[in-house]
Amino acid sequence: MGFPSITRHLLRAKDLADARYAEPLTVADLAEAAALSRSYFCERFREAFGESPHAYLLTRRLERAAALLRTTERSVAEICHAVGLTSVGSFTSSFTRTYGRSPTAYRREFRPSAAPVPGCVQRAYGRPRLRTFREEAGTGDG
Secondary structure, three states, rough: OHHHHHHHHHHHHHHHHEEEEEOOOOHHHHHHOOOHHHHHHHHHHHHOOOOOHHHHHHHHHHHHHHHHHHOOOOOHHHHHHHHOOOOOOOOHHHHHHHOOOOHHHHHHOOOOHHHHHHHHHHHHOOOOOOOOOOOOOOOOOO
């Protein structure tokens, strides 16, 4: 097996981690997708991407969790499970280690300062107040 072939196999595993991070994937699943033994896969993955397959998968999950914390009101536990993690305690520890603050503190930091304005209100108040043409009162043409 030449180097380009191994790289293609590693990319297949990396793509699997990117696409299906929310599923209960393991390093063994990634190695199987790469069609390599677990130990050989781990060595080659770290060599090619600079981190272990486990660290890569955890990073993908934490990045997605951070996005959900910024953009949704889902609970920390719901987000933990939505990104494929099972232990809220481990999730909180990993998140805090990676982002320097707990998931709750992270969310608080990114909370919008005001409630969003509904579209119907934006449209009603965004309409022009003055007409751009003059209507003649009392013209009975029509």
